Amino acid sequence: MFFPISNSHISPIYLAIIGFLIGVLGGFFGVGGSFIAGPALRAVGLDWNFAVGTDLAHIVGKSVVAAKRHRALGNVDLKLGLIMAVGTMGGAEVGAQLIQMLKRAGNVNSVVSMVSIIIYVSISSFMIWEAWRTLQYQKKRGPRTKVPGTAAKQDESSFSHRTRAIQKFHLWPMISLPASGVKAISLWVIILVSFIGGLFSGFLGGGAGYIRMPMLVYVLGIPTHLAVGTDLFEIIISASYGTFSHAIKGNVDILIALVMHTGAAIGAQIGAISTQYFAGPKIRLAFVPLPLIGAAIVIYTLVTGHKL
Amino acid sequence: MARATVTKREKTNTLRAFLVELAVYAVFVTGYFFLVLHYLSGWLQDLHLNHVKIYALATIVLIIGQAVLLESVTTWLLRLLRGGRSE
Numbered sequence: 001m002f003f004p005i006s007n008s009h010i011s012p013i014y015l016a017i018i019g020f021l022i023g024v025l026g027g028f029f030g031v032g033g034s035f036i037a038g039p040a041l042r043a044v045g046l047d048w049n050f051a052v053g054t055d056l057a058h059i060v061g062k063s064v065v066a067a068k069r070h071r072a073l074g075n076v077d078l079k080l081g082l083i084m085a086v087g088t089m090g091g092a093e094v095g096a097q098l099i100q101m102l103k104r105a106g107n108v109n110s111v112v113s114m115v116s117i118i119i120y121v122s123i124s125s126f127m128i129w130e131a132w133r134t135l136q137y138q139k140k141r142g143p144r145t146k147v148p149g150t151a152a153k154q155d156e157s158s159f160s161h162r163t164r165a166i167q168k169f170h171l172w173p174m175i176s177l178p179a180s181g182v183k184a185i186s187l188w189v190i191i192l193v194s195f196i197g198g199l200f201s202g203f204l205g206g207g208a209g210y211i212r213m214p215m216l217v218y219v220l221g222i223p224t225h226l227a228v229g230t231d232l233f234e235i236i237i238s239a240s241y242g243t244f245s246h247a248i249k250g251n252v253d254i255l256i257a258l259v260m261h262t263g264a265a266i267g268a269q270i271g272a273i274s275t276q277y278f279a280g281p282k283i284r285l286a287f288v289p290l291p292l293i294g295a296a297i298v299i300y301t302l303v304t305g306h307k308l
Numbered sequence: 309m310a311r312a313t314v315t316k317r318e319k320t321n322t323l324r325a326f327l328v329e330l331a332v333y334a335v336f337v338t339g340y341f342f343l344v345l346h347y348l349s350g351w352l353q354d355l356h357l358n359h360v361k362i363y364a365l366a367t368i369v370l371i372i373g374q375a376v377l378l379e380s381v382t383t384w385l386l387r388l389l390r391g392g393r394s395e
Binding site: 003004005012016046057058060062063064065068166193240243244245247248250252254255259261263265266269271 | 324326329330337340341344345348349352353357360361363364365366367368370371372374375377378379381382383386
C-alpha cells in the first residue's frame, strides 16, 4: 500500500503485525518497544527521520491508554511528571534538531543506525547482567525466600547509597515529592534526568523508557510502580511535543502510525493478560533477544542497504 | 488435582476467548483502516504539504482519538466475549 506522506510502499498487514508485537511487549514487559518499531520501519525502507517521528506519534496513542489505567491505580506523581515534561521536551527538541542536522548533512541513516546498535546492545547487556544477578541472589537465598518483588528490592538496596548521595546534593531550588516519598531533591537533578531521556526520545524515537525508567528508580529514588505510571504520564506530554516538532519538520507519517496503532491496541490487552501466567527474572532474560533483534535488523539494512 | 484441572480449563478458556477476540477485532480493524486510509489520506497529504502546523496538530488529535476509541472497542470486546469479566 502506498503512503503518500512518506512516499513509501508498505504492507498495512506488516504494520499492524509490528504494532501488535509492540503492544504485546508493552503489556507484557512494560516497555515502549521503540527498539523494534524503529528498525522495523527502517527495514521496509522508511528513512530514519520518518521512522523516529512516526514512532513518536504511535507512542502518544499507546501512552494515553496506559497512563489512564495507572492514574486510576494511583501510580502517577503529577508534580514530578509535570516537572519532568519540561526537561524531556527540551531534550526531545535537541534530539529532533540533531536529526535535522544529520538530515541536512545527508548522513542521518548511517549515524542513527550506529547509535541505535550501540544502545540496543547495551540494553540487552544490562538486562542479562540484571537478570543473572537476580537469579544468583535467589539461589543464595534458597527457595523459601523467593518472594515476588525480591529482585526489585535487592536492586534498590544495592543502589540506595548512590540515590541518597544524589538526594543530599543541595543545589537551589530544592523541592519535595510527597507522592513519591522524596523529602528533598534538587530541581536540576530532575531536569537533567528528564533531559537525557528526552534527548534519546527525540533522536531514536519512542518513549526512551529504557533509559528514563532506571534513572527514575536508581537516581531519583522513585518507587518502581510510581516510576512506571509517572513515566507514562510524562511521555504523553513529551511525546506529543516530540510528534508536533517532528511533524513540523516533515518527519511524521501519521497514516503509518494509525495503522500500527490498530495492532498495538489489541496487543497491549493480550500482553497484560499474559503476565498472569508468567513471572520472575527468567521473563527478563526472555526480553534480552528483542533489542538484539532490533540491532540485527539495523546492521542488516546498514551493511546490505536492502529492505527486508 | 481438582485445582490443576480448573487452572487448565481456565487457560483453555482464555486461549479460546483470545482467538475469538482476535478474529472479531481483525474484521473491525480491517474495515476501519481501509476507511481511514481511503478518507483521510488525501486530506492529510494536503495538510502535510500546505498547512504543516495544522497537520502537526491533527497528528496528535488523530492518534489520541484513535487510542481512546480502540481502547473502548477492545475493552467492550473483552467484556462481551468473557461474559462481563474484563480479564
